[in-house]
Amino acid sequence: MQQCSIVIDLGFGDAGKGLTTDFLASQQPEKSIVVRFSGGHQIGHTVTTDVLTHTFSNFGSGTLVGVPTFYTEHTTVFPPAILQEGNFLKKYKPQLYVHPLAMITTMYDIAYNRAFEKQQNHGSCGLGFGTTIARNKEEVYFFANDLQFNWVVKQRLKSIRTYYETKLLHQPKSVQEYYFNELSTYDEDYFLETCSAIKPFYQLARLPEIAASFEHFIFEGSQGILLDTQHGFHPHTTWSYTTSKNAIQLIKDHFAHNATVRIFYTTRCYQTRHGNGPMSETQSVTLKNNDNEANETNEFQGEFRTKGLDSELLNYALQCDAIHHQNLLIEKNLIITCLDQLPNFSPADLIENLAPNFSSVHGSYGPMRKFVKQLTT
Secondary structure, eight states: OOEEEEEEESSSSOSSHHHHHHHHHHHSGGGEEEEEOSOOTTOOEEEEOSSOEEEESSSOTTGGGTOOEEEOTTOEEOHHHHHHHHHHTGGGOOOEEEOTTOEEOOHHHHHHHHHHHHHHOSOOOSSSHHHHHHHHHTTOOOBGGGGGOHHHHHHHHHHHHHHHHHHHTTSOHHHHHHHHHHTTTOOHHHHHHHHHHTGGGEEEOOHHHHGGGOSEEEEEOOSOGGGOTTTSBTTBOOSSOOSSHHHHHHHHHHSOTTOEEEEEEEEESEEEEETTSOOOOOOOOOOOSOTTOSOOOBTTTBOEEEEEOOHHHHHHHHHHHHTTSTTOOEEEEEEEEOGGGOTTOOHHHHHHHHGGGOSEEEEOOSSOSSOOEEEEO
């Protein structure tokens, strides 16, 4: 029987999806595959082992235990970043399967993203994810399937360059100047080289073509439900479904009806958020043991902020996600991470408010591979 595990963040992101995915992948690595069903190359999922701490962006968080990754048609990929991270992880033999219709990000997408974000300050990773999605919605395409054909790649880049130069005509001079400044050191020949150089790291495939080779499908989510394009709070949202919506649809489309489905909802024991978007008005928190925090204030995302958890907001996220479950029988688990960073956190009240939604509740102290304490069952 095939098993599907879905890892979803209940907040604004950064709650331990990489840690949870790595843990699930380590249970039966030879039978598992990580499925990326939302977001793309802009994610940052940190996994720590005894010998390495690595933040995954282009490969799934099961890579360190030898588990391959499948990128669906709902995701984006950026060839230069795949090449860089793939070479860094080469000793772990990283392997990608990429849907032919996965969307390719270019430097033009990144430059326009950064230039426009400087004007609006809504919060962005500055890596062109949202602009890639928006461009595809306007039918200016560049797909993973195209990477095999050098002439086609050149034509795609020409079309995309023209697309943004046309859009810039309607933008202030400051946006135009920032855009072209971002491209001042861009080497298109290098981008073309990376499109070929990443061939050892991936192969094109659709999910039905590889499904028979695996028993455990770990759907690694991106960002958090409170950033979802439908359920987040405009304009501080992402350009994808960060609920289980896409994963559930893929499971319905490609797996037998008797496949078991589990969802692992993650939250830190406190709220986190980048940038100017709203946070629930809870108490401030004083953190400890967070010297190795992977999330930092940066130019495009803005300040990294923390506050106390809000069980009402967590229940809102759970209810939003349940909308998409389509009467499936699903085991639901809550993962509370970073318990060592807030030593005075008491899970009792949170569990009382949330536990009826779950089969089990687990905790993790720090970025460790194993969940060391089960809070309740």
